[in-house]
Amino acid sequence: MAEKFDVVVLGSGAAGLTAAFTAAASGLSVGVFEKAAEVGGTTAWSGGNVWIPNNPLMAGVGVHDSDDEAFTYLMSLSRGLLSEPLVRAYLQAGPEMVEFLDARAGTEFYVAEGFPDYHPEHPGGKPEGGRTLETPLFPFDELGAWHHRVTPGPYFAELHLVQRETPIGAAVPQPPSAEELARRRIRDERGRGQSLVGRLLKACLDSGVVVRTDHRATELVVRDGRVSGVRFDGSAEVDASRGVVLATGGFEWNEEYKKAFLRGPLTHPVTMPTSEGDGLRMAMKVGVSLGNMREAWWSPVAVLPDGVNPMNRVMVNADRTRPRSIIVNRSGRRFTNEAANYNAFGGAFHAEDVTTFDYANLPCWLVFDQEYLRRYGTVGPYPPNEEPPPWLITGASLGELADRLGVPADEFERTVTRWNGHAAAGHDPDFRRGESAHDRWWGDPYLKGKPEATLGPLDEPPFYAVPLVSGALGTKGGPQTDAEARVLDLDGVPIEGFYAAGNVMASPFGMTYGGAGGTLGPAMVYGYIAGRHLAGRPA
Ligand SMILES: Cc1cc2nc3c(=O)[nH]c(=O)nc-3n(C[C@H](O)[C@H](O)[C@H](O)COP(=O)(O)OP(=O)(O)OC[C@H]3O[C@@H](n4cnc5c(N)ncnc54)[C@H](O)[C@@H]3O)c2cc1C
Incomplete structure (x- = not known):
């Protein structure tokens, strides 16, 4: 018999964990299924910066922002590729997500002070920063049995730093002393993408989310036009009575898809090699509309x-x-x-x-x-x-x-x-x-x-x-969604029970990279929007 959940989330990066926690916080039963042997995806390898315009923490560092300023900024970079409703939905839900995760998931976001937007002189851009957030060190011993099950990543020799202690994350970096680093190792206090994943994972586990690794989803189960479950390699199957959230990352490790879709060479992705376009394949098989296929970060x-x-x-x-x-x-x-x-x-x-x-x-x-x-x-x-x-x-x-x-x-x-x-x-x-x-x-x-x-x-x-x-840092084309993260069919109609978030979806950002955290920002916000919609909470 197939295992049953209200919501099944595929992929355990920022998009997947945010969707899972948001749905679980409303009392839904949620299963997260991850293809790799460890959780966290490329998110766990990342700097952990999250770009959220008009976020509630900006005022505390003396930066004013508004949805309209951020909208002007993003649209100034659009080249006709951005969908206004998707951008508006991101801007509306972003600050709400920060408050929600800080209150319920223990993210403890703070502003990476002074970090300018990536096109700060464009209209609505912020040369003084404020839109880039990060989370503080997180003691990994709090993860209990999951302590050593987050992928540590290949790039940062020192996991016990936050971005603002490095030369790119602060106006004047203040690296910790050797004694302080030794102290952090006692409880394995990790920063950057490790902290973000650690915090979201802990929140998920505490909310009863079931997390399974070594589960490669291969096919969506569709009944009466509705996505109602998932099949995995090895023929296991799960039911999802409310829906499935695709959060499987991009297709940058799939040579065939790169040749078919990208606008130019992408010979050296820096992401987790599990980003092979599995989600794209599953989505294409059920007849979705595709968007932003030429683009990557x-x-x-x-x-x-x-x-x-x-x-x-x-x-x-x-x-x-x-x-x-x-x-x-x-x-x-x-x-x-x-x-x-x-x-x-x-x-x-x-x-x-x-x-x-x-x-x-x-x-x-x-x-x-x-x-x-x-x-x-x-x-x-x-x-x-x-x-x-x-x-x-x-x-x-x-x-x-x-x-x-x-x-x-x-x-x-x-x-x-x-x-x-x-x-x-x-x-x-x-x-x-x-x-x-x-x-x-x-x-x-x-x-x-x-x-x-x-x-x-x-x-x-x-x-x-x-x-x-x-x-x-990943491709960003895939199934198109509406502003509720619902995947659209070839006629532009939402497919019941099917959601997408993160690098697997047609990015609401088009060619644009707004600022530091510009990939994790939309990934998490659309994960949040998907979880919120699945829980039946209105925007
Ligand atoms: C060194 C580095 C630093 C970075 N720093 C930042 C930063 O500070 N801010 C920022 O915004 N971005 C940053 N990025 C980019 C960012 O990490 C990614 O864009 C982001 O993590 C994508 O999130 P995601 O949830 O869509 O995908 P991922 O985090 O990659 O998660 C997708 C998960 O899905 C799993 N999966 C794939 N196929 C299947 C399947 N068939 N079944 C089940 N699971 C599957 C994968 O194994 C993976 O675990 C950085 C990237 C790198 C490499």
């Missing part, structure tokens, strides 16, 4: 040799915004504002050279000098003031580095000379690097707010290079 990625981290890759975000570094393509030229937000890089990576019929900016290289390495270390991460890792491409002179990269040395030298002139003038007329509050936040953490946070010459040999490729 793009990011430059460095490919690392074996052993540096378990994924052999890392996002390159802060590193490329620091002074004394530029990015060049195979022509030896800069091609964009290196300090722009990572999602916007997708556009630069997909630009074509129509003469050669190549991608104009792939491959490309992050190039920096000896003083950069001394001050900031390099991707990996490799700490400052240490021997450079042997896999860095090195040149005693700019010409030698150009030869190693196979780029024209004369053009490369001209590029660096021109850049050094811009750095001296404190102004980049070519790509306006350093003009935005965004660029000045991500650069040198001790020069934040100034153009020098990101402008600086490459003038101390030797010179170094790291190849960059096109990656992403």
Whole structure:
């Protein structure tokens, strides 16, 4: 006999756990089924920032916001891809979700103070930040039997930090002392995505949600036009009397789907390899409308040799915004504002050279000098003031580095000379690097707010290079939903009992990445909306 729940949630990332908790908090019986052996999805690997405009905590840090300002901001980035009702629903439900989770799920959100939006100078943008939230350290011993069942992720060597203690999460980062870190280890107090997942998981377990790992959903059960259950690998089946929430993440590890749908190369996802588009396949099989299929949360990625981290890759975000570094393509030229937000890089990576019929900016290289390495270390991460890792491409002179990269040395030298002139003038007329509050936040953490946070010459040999490729934090196309997170059929009619949230759904954000937390924000809010609707609570 099939196990029975009111609500079945597929996937245990932020979208799934938020939906599960919201439904369970209204007294529904909920089962969360996770394909991986551990819970948390890519959410657990993440920085844990959550972007919620007009959130109730902004006033406490002196930032004013409104739905209309945030709506203006998002629509200014829309390019005709955003659905107004879905954006409005997100903006209306976001603050409500923060209050609900803080009151009922113990999230304890606080503002990542000062973290600017990703396009802060657009109308309605917030150069002063306020929309980015995070959760404090969470003692993992509170999870009891689940303590060691959250995926720890490959990227953060130190789990016991919150984002605001790192160079990207605060105006002036204040790393904890060795004693404080030792104290945190006693109860395994984890920050960032670990804290977010830990808190949501605890809230789910305390509310009676049944959580099962090693359950790969393969098919939705449809009876009389209604989604009423799920089949898993190995033929187990569960019933869902109220509905199923698809929260299975994106399709960035599915080569066939990437070829079929994406607008350009996404060779190196940084997400959990379980994001294989299972949810998309299940949804297509029951005849859904698809949306936003070309898009991902793009990011430059460095490919690392074996052993540096378990994924052999890392996002390159802060590193490329620091002074004394530029990015060049195979022509030896800069091609964009290196300090722009990572999602916007997708556009630069997909630009074509129509003469050669190549991608104009792939491959490309992050190039920096000896003083950069001394001050900031390099991707990996490799700490400052240490021997450079042997896999860095090195040149005693700019010409030698150009030869190693196979780029024209004369053009490369001209590029660096021109850049050094811009750095001296404190102004980049070519790509306006350093003009935005965004660029000045991500650069040198001790020069934040100034153009020098990101402008600086490459003038101390030797010179170094790291190849960059096109990656992403997940795709964001999939089944279209209405503003209640209900999945729509090919005629645009909601399919009874079928909901979607997170990277599996056609994102309400289109091509846009509003600010830090811009993927987890909509994932959680649409999870919340789905849970709320399933519980029969009106918007
Ligand atoms: C290093 C890093 C830092 C990041 N930092 C941030 C940040 O600070 N803020 C932000 O907004 N975003 C951040 N992101 C992106 C963010 O982590 C993802 O966009 C987000 O976690 C997606 O949430 P989700 O719930 O949709 O998917 P996930 O969290 O990936 O959860 C989906 C789950 O579904 C499971 N699943 C897949 N198929 C099936 C199936 N067939 N049956 C059952 N389960 C299935 C998966 O195994 C997975 O556990 C970061 C990403 C990385 C890699």
